[in-house]
Amino acid sequence: MPTYKAPLRDLQFVYKELFDATSLQALPGFEEVDTDLTDTILEEAGRFCETVLQPLNQSGDEEGCHFNNGAVTTPKGFKAAYQAFCENGWGAVTADPTYGGQGLPKTIGMMVEEMICSANMSFGMYPGLTEGAYNALAKFGTDELKTTYLPKMVTGEWSGTMCLTEPHCGTDLGLVRTKAEPQSNGAYKVTGTKIFISAGEQDLTDNIIHLVLARTPDAPAGIKGISLFIVPKYLVNADGSVGAANGVSCGSIEHKMGIKASATCVINFDAAEGYLVGTLNKGMQAMFQMMNTARLGVGIQGLGLSEVSYQNAVAYARDRLQGRALKAPFQPDKPADPLFVHPDVRRMLLTMRAYTEGNRALAIWVARKLDESNRATDPKQKQSADDFVALMTPIVKAFMTDCATDVTNLGVQIYGGHGFIREWGMEQFVRDARITQIYEGTNGIQALDLVGRKMAQNTGRLLRPFFHEVSEYLEQKSADSSDELQVMIGGLMKAFGRLQQATGFIAQQGLKDPDEAAAAATDYLRLFALVALGYLWLRMAEIALAKQGEGEAEFYQAKLDTAQFYFARLLPQTGALLSAILSGSQTLMQFNHEAF
Amino acid sequence: MKIVVAIKRVIDYSVKVRVKSDQSNVDLANVKMALNPFCEIAVEEAVRLKEAGKATEIVVVTIGPKAAQDQIRAAMAMGADRGIWVETVDTELDALTVAKLLAKVVQNEQPQLVLLGKQAIDSDNNQTGQMLAALLDYPQATFASKVVIEGNEAVVTREIDGGLQTLGLTLPAIVTTDLRLNEPRYVKLPDIMKAKKKTLDATTPEALGVSLQKSIKLLKVEAPAERQGGIKVESVDALIDCLKNKARVI
Numbered sequence: 001m002p003t004y005k006a007p008l009r010d011l012q013f014v015y016k017e018l019f020d021a022t023s024l025q026a027l028p029g030f031e032e033v034d035t036d037l038t039d040t041i042l043e044e045a046g047r048f049c050e051t052v053l054q055p056l057n058q059s060g061d062e063e064g065c066h067f068n069n070g071a072v073t074t075p076k077g078f079k080a081a082y083q084a085f086c087e088n089g090w091g092a093v094t095a096d097p098t099y100g101g102q103g104l105p106k107t108i109g110m111m112v113e114e115m116i117c118s119a120n121m122s123f124g125m126y127p128g129l130t131e132g133a134y135n136a137l138a139k140f141g142t143d144e145l146k147t148t149y150l151p152k153m154v155t156g157e158w159s160g161t162m163c164l165t166e167p168h169c170g171t172d173l174g175l176v177r178t179k180a181e182p183q184s185n186g187a188y189k190v191t192g193t194k195i196f197i198s199a200g201e202q203d204l205t206d207n208i209i210h211l212v213l214a215r216t217p218d219a220p221a222g223i224k225g226i227s228l229f230i231v232p233k234y235l236v237n238a239d240g241s242v243g244a245a246n247g248v249s250c251g252s253i254e255h256k257m258g259i260k261a262s263a264t265c266v267i268n269f270d271a272a273e274g275y276l277v278g279t280l281n282k283g284m285q286a287m288f289q290m291m292n293t294a295r296l297g298v299g300i301q302g303l304g305l306s307e308v309s310y311q312n313a314v315a316y317a318r319d320r321l322q323g324r325a326l327k328a329p330f331q332p333d334k335p336a337d338p339l340f341v342h343p344d345v346r347r348m349l350l351t352m353r354a355y356t357e358g359n360r361a362l363a364i365w366v367a368r369k370l371d372e373s374n375r376a377t378d379p380k381q382k383q384s385a386d387d388f389v390a391l392m393t394p395i396v397k398a399f400m401t402d403c404a405t406d407v408t409n410l411g412v413q414i415y416g417g418h419g420f421i422r423e424w425g426m427e428q429f430v431r432d433a434r435i436t437q438i439y440e441g442t443n444g445i446q447a448l449d450l451v452g453r454k455m456a457q458n459t460g461r462l463l464r465p466f467f468h469e470v471s472e473y474l475e476q477k478s479a480d481s482s483d484e485l486q487v488m489i490g491g492l493m494k495a496f497g498r499l500q501q502a503t504g505f506i507a508q509q510g511l512k513d514p515d516e517a518a519a520a521a522t523d524y525l526r527l528f529a530l531v532a533l534g535y536l537w538l539r540m541a542e543i544a545l546a547k548q549g550e551g552e553a554e555f556y557q558a559k560l561d562t563a564q565f566y567f568a569r570l571l572p573q574t575g576a577l578l579s580a581i582l583s584g585s586q587t588l589m590q591f592n593h594e595a596f
Numbered sequence: 597m598k599i600v601v602a603i604k605r606v607i608d609y610s611v612k613v614r615v616k617s618d619q620s621n622v623d624l625a626n627v628k629m630a631l632n633p634f635c636e637i638a639v640e641e642a643v644r645l646k647e648a649g650k651a652t653e654i655v656v657v658t659i660g661p662k663a664a665q666d667q668i669r670a671a672m673a674m675g676a677d678r679g680i681w682v683e684t685v686d687t688e689l690d691a692l693t694v695a696k697l698l699a700k701v702v703q704n705e706q707p708q709l710v711l712l713g714k715q716a717i718d719s720d721n722n723q724t725g726q727m728l729a730a731l732l733d734y735p736q737a738t739f740a741s742k743v744v745i746e747g748n749e750a751v752v753t754r755e756i757d758g759g760l761q762t763l764g765l766t767l768p769a770i771v772t773t774d775l776r777l778n779e780p781r782y783v784k785l786p787d788i789m790k791a792k793k794k795t796l797d798a799t800t801p802e803a804l805g806v807s808l809q810k811s812i813k814l815l816k817v818e819a820p821a822e823r824q825g826g827i828k829v830e831s832v833d834a835l836i837d838c839l840k841n842k843a844r845v846i
Contacts, residue, residue, distance in 0.1 A: 008628075037792060040669065044783045052782070089785030102785055333825075552626045 002312045002425035004054045006046025006115050009555065010357060012039065014364045015107060017543050018536070024368060027375040030105055038108055045090060045112045049119035052081050057120040060261030061428050065202075067253045072201040072263045074126075082126060082204045086156030090116075091127040095134060099150040106374070110300055110367040114360070117304025121432050122261035124304075126159060128297055129199045133160025133211045136290035137230065140278035148236055149209055159205040162290055163194040163212040163231075163267060170196075171445055173284065174223035178214040180274060190214050190231050190274040193251070193266065196439075200265030201233075201250035207242050208233040210267065211290065212274060213283050220281065228283035229274035247272035258431030291440060292393055296366065298440045299396035302404030302433060303363055306356040309411035309429045313352060316415055317345055339414065347569070348410040354566040355403040357559075358533035361540065363400070366392045384465045391454050391462040392532075394446035398522075399529035401436035402443060408433045447521035450528070451506055452514075463503065470496055470535050477542075484560070488541055491567040492534045495574040499531045502581045509584065519585035527577040534571045537563040597745070597767075598653045598707040599642045602698050602728075603635035603671055605664040605687075606718040615819045622718070622817060624687075631667045634713025636674075638773045640780040641743060642711055643675035650745045651709070653677050657701050659694055660687055665796065672791035673783045679796040680705075682804065688719075690812050695727035700804040702732060707768060709750065714739050714772040725772035735765040739774040 015021060021035050056077045063075040074082075085091060094109035095101020116124040134153050137145060137160075152158040169175035178192025190212055194200075201208065210231045219225030235243040251266035278286040317339040321331075325341035339345045369392075372385035408429040412419030419426045437443045454462050474496065478489050502524055510517030541563035544556040607613060607622070608630040614623045631639075645651040656671040658664045659682040668679035682697055689697075702710055715722035729736035737752035741760070744751040750765045755774050765771075801808055829835045839846045 032789075032792060036666065036669070037788070040666070040673065040788050041785065044673075044785070044788060048782050084782065087784065088782050093785065102789055555626075 001058060001423075002308065002429075003315070004050055004118050004308050004311060006042070006050055006118075007307060007311075007360075008039075008042055008046055010360065011042055011111050011114075011364075013540075013543075013555075013559070014361050015111065017547075018361055018540055019364065019368055024105055024107060024371060027105075027371060028377060029103060029375060030371070033105060033108070041093075041104070041108060042111055042115075044088075046115050048085070048088060048090060049115040052084055053116060053119035053123050056081055056123065056261075058425050058428065060120065060122055061258075061432075062422075064255075064260040065253055065263040067250070070201075070250050071203070072250060072253060072265065073203050074263065075261045078123060078261065079204055081123065082156070085123075085127065091130065091156040092154045095131075095154045096138060096150075099138075099146070100154040105367075105371045107364060107367040107371055110296070110363055113297060113300045114304045114307065114363070117301045118308040119304075120261075121301055121305060122259045124301070125259065125262035126199045126202065126204060127156065128294075129162060130156065130158075130160040132162055132290045132294045132297070133209060135293050136162075136211055136228070136286050137209075137277060139289050140228070140286040141230070145230060145275060145277065148240065149230065149232075152207070152240075153209060157205060158207040158209055158232075159199060159202070160209045160211065161197050161200050161267075162287075162294070163197050163200070163210050164287065165196045166193060167195055171442065173213060173226065173287075174221075176213050176215055176226055178212060178269065180212075180214040180216050180227060180229055180276075182216065183273075186275075188214075188216070188229060188274045188276065189271040190229055190269045191271050193268050195266050196254070197265045197267045198262055198439075200263065200267045201253075202263050206234075207236070208248075210248065210269075211277065211287075212269065213287060214274070216280065223284055225281055226283040226287075227280050228277040228286045230277050231269060231272050231274035235273060256435075258428070258434055292390075295393050295397040295440050295446070296363075296370070298436050299359075299400035300363055302401035302436045303356065303359050305404045305429050305433045305436075306352065306359065306400075306407040309408040309426065310349070310352040310356050312426060313349060313411045313414040314340075316418075317349060345414060348414055350562065350565045351570065352407045352410050354537070354562050354570055355407055355533075357540075357562060358537055358566065359400045359403055361536040362392075362529075362532055363396060365536065366396055387462040388465045390457075391450075391466060394441075394449040394454065395525060395529050395532065397440065398437075398443035398446035398525055401433070402526070404433040404436055405430070443525075444522060447525040448518060450525050451510065451517045451521045455503070455507065456510075460507070466532070467500075470531070473535065473539075477538075481542075482545060484545060484564075485538070485542060488534075488538050488563065488567045491571055492531070492538050495531050495534050495571050498574045498578040499527055502527055502578055505582060513585070515585045515589055519588050520581045523577045523580045527574050527581070530571055530574050530577075534567065537566045597645075597651045597709065598655065598705065599645065599651045599709045599711060600702055600705050600707040601635070601638050601642050601654060601656045601671065601676065601711045602724070603639065603656055603658050603667055604632045604713070604716045604718075605629050605658065605660055605667045606632045606716050609633055609717060615817050619816050619818060621688075621814065629663065629666070631670050632713050632716045632718075634715060634717070634773055634775070635667075635671075636713075636780045637775070637777050638711040638713050639671045639674050639676060640778045641740075641773060642709075643781075644778065645709075645743075645745060646675065655680060655705055655707065657682065657698065659684055659689065659697055661685060668796055669791050670783070672794045672796075673788045674781065675787070676794075678794055681796060681798045683798055683800050684808065686808065688814065689808060690810060691721050691723035692727055692811065693806070693808055694724050695731055696806045697801060697804055698724070698728050699731040700806060701799075702728070709745070709767060710734070710770045712770070712772045714774050725770055729770040732768075732770070734768055734770050736770040736772075737763045737765055738772040740771050741774050741776045743771060743777065 060075040066073040092101040093104050097103040180188040180190045212229045212231050213226050215225050233248045235246045237243040247270040249268050251268050254264040320339045321336040325337050330337040330341045369385040369388045376382040412426045415426050418424045506517050506520050541560050544559035547556045608628040611628050616623045642654045654676040656676040657680040712725040739754045740752045741755050742753035748767050750769050753762045
């Protein structure tokens with residue numbers, strides 16, 4: 001059975017040493033959030049994840065959710081764990097204190113989320129969806145809707161969902177058919193079928209607040225005629241208590257490859273009472289608000305799974321004796337040497353580690369900017385942070401989940417045959433990770449978002465904060481740095497040059513032929529992410545070098561060694577990616593589709 | 597009823613303890629520190645007594661460097677009302693010195709009940725509570741597995757070698773807590789936030805009128821010898837021979 005230990009020291013390294021914790025505290029509303037408080041919060045959250053959520057991960061997967069006559073039962077132990085989770089306040093970390101939340105930075109929220117996802121990703125879906133619905137409602141709901149629904153969602157007594165997908169429309173939401181007919185009292189009657197609704201029905205909460213994309217009778221066709229509605233499972237009485245059933249029912253639950261303890265539901269709306277959220281026909285705008293944070297959240301799911309898979313792979317590589325080190329036995333008194341002596345096992349472990357720690361740095365970087373974008377008072381700082389988050393959201397979502405599939409598969413590989421056996425729990429991470437590349441916009445869609453929307457927006461303005469920061473850093477460091485750092489600086493310069501070249505190529509070709517930009521998108525997103533991680537690894541290596549001789553020698557040496565591994569063995573992928581990008585769309589498009 | 601709980605910052609129970617290369621002590625540099633588990637049980641018991649309406653105020657006290665404030669905050673997040681930090685540079689005070697400092701704090705605070713962990717997991721001395729009771733001339737019950745407050749009396753069940761013993765103590769009294777007394781709660785996020793705003797008073801041994809004398813000298817710390825792998829023997833006779841002549845246990 002896999003184990004999990006919250007990576008507190010690694011989290012601290014990123015939020016305290018890589019990024020300046022005092023500048024976060026300088027943002028309005030975060031004055032109290034010093035590093036002592038953050039440490040305590042992470043420690044307690046970690047303890048909860050390790051001892052309450054993680055022990056239910058494998059049993060939840062084995063048992064799955066049950067569906068009986070419209071009712072969904074979550075696996076054994078989930079209900080008690082959910083109650084404890086809410087009572088301990090872990091569902092209300094970042095929520096607005098007006099509605100009972102703690103109003104803490106997203107930076108802390110995301111670190112807590114990582115631990116939840118490592119411990120039990122399926123469990124995390126239930127409060128995670130509530131948070132998504134909370135975000136949309138808090139931003140676009142009327143005061144009446146907010147005071148009616150948000151406090152109970154913050155305590156976790158009620159949960160939330162996002163109802164987008166219908167049987168005939170997933171990625172292309174312009175095809176939504178669910179109808180919303182206006183009533184004389186200002187409400188709407190919502191009718192239609194939604195599928196793939198995570199946490200759509202469960203036995204954890206007293207009420208479920210669905211956010212539903214639907215179309216009013218005279219709405220324009222396509223994406224411009226979609227509105228967002230809030231539709232509770234049970235109507236809410238004037239005194240705030242749960243009232244009559246509201247024509248919302250669960251038709252069935254899906255039998256899935258992974259996240260089996262998360263109920264994925266077909267939800268039928270049968271003239272259910274709903275209320276408009278935001279402006280009529282501007283539902284997609286509100287939905288994107290929800291989706292953007294959800295996309296970052298999915299990236300974090302990938303990170304969490306990568307971390308837990310790595311931890312268990314390391315434990316196995318230490319324990320399992322198999323074969324001998326090629327030069328001389330490592331443990332001559334034992335029948336064989338531990339797995340980690342073998343170069344190929346080391347390659348796998350270091351690949352897992354370098355992606356996971358690099359992605360953690362990226363996630364916290366974006367979270368920091370999200371806090372700046374929400375709270376900064378200087379309009380320039382706010383705009384630049386906004387741009388950065390918008391640019392990085394598809395990268396966090398797609399790259400971190402692609403990594404999760406790679407990393408969790410390496411985890412299985414290190415276990416050999418035992419990795420393929422359910423009992424060891426390593427294959428569950430692969431199955432759970434697989435959905436992260438698909439939902440909240442497939443990774444292909446993320447790549448299109450990056451090249452089609454983010455790159456082009458305001459003539460490339462979104463790219464600037466990142467490009468400027470990296471080039472300034474390189475310029476500054478190339479002048480005076482140690483030899484160890486110079487090697488990495490050279491590596492990053494080369495990779496950064498490739499990113500600039502690819503960006504120019506896509507901007508130019510894409511103007512002439514949209515297929516060109518789309519054909520390059522996935523490779524470009526990966527190239528971009530590898531450069532971003534290269535920049536972060538370089539800065540982490542710089543810190544590790546500076547801290548040599550100050551204690552924790554092993555910890556900092558490991559950071560430096562992982563950085564060197566990243567530069568030697570992972571960052572060079574950028575060369576191949578650039579070649580693929582520059583080859584253009586021809587080989588994709590010339591192929592006769594009948595020959596597929 | 598006011599309760600004083602004495603707590604100690606110790607190396608985290610999950611950390612693999614290492615000895616300094618010069619064998620002068622355990623290596624505590626950059627090691628994760630935490631609230632001593634037995635102290636955590638003492639805090640939990642105090643909070644439960646308060647929740648049950650038996651206690652009105654919980655004061656936690658610790659002795660140590662500034663970092664020990666973290667443990668006071670942790671106890672406050674569990675539900676203690678305020679904290680007293682006795683600042684010392686030395687983290688290796690003798691149990692008697694600690695008991696003297698605590699005695700002063702108790703005299704100042706005048707609680708009805710003083711709770712301590714039965715021992716700290718770093719030095720495992722199991723002395724402070726007993727010494728404190730002697731200094732104050734209070735009744736004591738050590739190794740508590742159940743504490744009931746009835747009027748002016750504490751009825752304490754303690755774990756002893758022969759089983760369980762129940763004592764009635766007239767308050768004020770000293771109780772040291774054993775492992776099975778309770779299971780400490782998970783700390784709630786809102787309580788972590790509230791703990792930041794609770795009062796934490798600092799004092800010093802000088803202000804308390806206690807001089808930090810050392811009566812115990814630490815000579816050397818050695819890691820336990822690494823366990824050697826076992827051997828297999830061919831027969832029962834060979835086993836007996838080994839036990840007699842090699843292991844010399846029979």
